[in-house]
Amino acid sequence: MMAAIAACGGGDPPQTEHSPSPVSDFDLPTDGEFSDWTSITEPEHYEADNLWEYMNGQADFFIDYGFLRVDTAEYRHDQTATSVVLEVFRMGRPQEAFGIFAAERTRDDRPLEIGVDAYLGTNVLGFWQGQLYVKVTSFDEGPAVQQSLIGFAREVSSRIPNHPQELEILLLFPEEGRVEASERFISRNFLGQPYLTDAYRVDYIYDDRQLQLFLVETDSAEEAESHFLRLEKFCRGRDQAVVTTETTWEPPTMIVDGPSRMVVFQIDRRLGGAVGMEDLEAGRAAAEVLAASMRARSTAPQL
């Protein structure tokens, strides 16, 4: 599933909302560019201020993920007459392209190796590469249609200049117990907190017990500590949560036992931890593995 390694996390300073990032120069293919495919509609494009005309209630969600523009057109296969709609969503940053890709991936989809990562549904294929989230959809269904989607998507991927690059931060998540294709990037309001942005979350199953591990990026250790304290204050003030802060542990860890069980620690400019578990001990153990992985990575040579 993972294609290659890139420098989008790790020890690099995080990209801020306003910092320029590499743009994936990609134009919708025109007739003759794709073997066996003919464009049958004029390309359309939408930007943030008219995206709602294209996708109604979903527009705000895409804009939250740094949506810049979508280009779309319909194509027909010359031999099979299968028609597909190509949608190329350009997002502000690669992690946002991954984020919207992951938010639309469902558990029924089949993972594929196209771009950095791809999903294949009954009649839709999505992949992300660079700042682009690409969707290819057909109204028809069936194995032959899926093969058409795969072929078309591979052609599109090969024309995107950016080499597929994985998000390095996802490598910090432990492999054991990891649920395939469950990685998410949550651009804002993680855990319902407005100050927690740029969060990564992965599902795990240990001995039939489910939980999620997460990492939140901040700009500095001071900012991470401030967020840790704000979260602690929030948890203490609500929902009859029992909050314990283990300052003697390394790293200092907050354990929240209440309606939402949570284990949270801070290492440098990142918060990490576990949520979504019934068994607090399992969450603590899993969080420790994550913390160990982060420490190991920080001492290892940079990829």
Added chain:
Amino acid sequence: MMKNRGVSRRWFIGGAATGLVSAGLELSGCARSVPKEAEEAEPTAPAPEISYRVLGRTGLKIPLISFGVMNSDNPDLLRRAFDLGLNHLDTAHLYLRGNSEQVIGEVVEQRGNRDSVYIATKMRFARDRERHVFSHEATAREPAPTEENLFKQLEISLERLRTDYIDILYLHSCYSPAMATYEPLMAALVKAKEQGKARFIGVSTHRDEPNVIRSAVNAGVYDVVLTSYNYLQDHRDAVGDAIAFAASKNVGVIAMKTQGGKRLNQQEGVEINHQAALKWVFSNPHVCTAIPGMTTFEQMDSNFSVMVDLELSEAEERELKLASLLPGTYFCQSCRECMPTCPERVEVPSLMRAYMYAEAYGNIIQARETIGTLPNDRGLRVCADCSSCRARCRRGLPIADRVREMAGARWTMA
């Protein structure tokens, strides 16, 4: 997943709220408040208070604040909504390829509260975007508007939501009366209701709302309309009249887009007062509930607290009025009526859009890209060399000020 769910005091409070609804306590009429028992309040949180209204002929008693569920990131927010007594969830079949419906289904199943939660979802069909009618040809994105396709979507939604009925099933995003009254889909919705797969049926609209609402009401089959409604709409009075018409026929009305999606000019230092905007919507007694999207606990608490005091204060009213009159909204409507007023024929709408990206969305990359697509003789460079801007906006956008600001901004020089 949660221990002691039935006995925690806060959970008890939430349960009590939904219990009132399921017990059918007589709360008919508008804006009737049901204060919770004060002694149930926790010291750290004020006693929640819920105002319910009745959704027209459906008889459903729904809190003024409902939950528009698009974002599936955080199931805890849904749990929190239930704890607070919010019991009406609105989503759509196509949101995030069904992940929104999936999360609702999982949380409701975990809670075991399906009987006290009202779930609304929407079915969307292929449309001709120019002519504002349904298209008989399916597109890859949207199925053709047939009974078969409605039931196909409905079955998938039921499975995702882990239920065997939808409380309110909408025809999604009707652009025109012709779409709202498209016979094959109306018949299919009625059939879904007869089969018990939908308790009530309705239409949703955020274009030509007054006419769509009236035609949907006159069709005689719909129980609910879901409409855009906010204090910034130019045609808000016409929407209000149509809502009153719906109410007179006992059709329930639910409001969406209540914040108008606009932020006001930074120069004025004004941001929309979200609570006031909601109160403005609820000042129309025919609106049963609103479905704001909520992604933080703060937003949820803030929206929830509106129900404690529905009355718009004079200050709030003044604030909204001022905001609706201010010419300094960010949004260029792209009417292009400014174009003849600029002797240099600069692409003013594009410049105004770039300004919006930079100032309203904080999206410098997109702002630069927008400016970058303009030819040199139609772009910002021309404005920089112009000593007196004569371009005028009929809606009052301060074109000259914005152009001057952009010309001097660091991001345009990079």
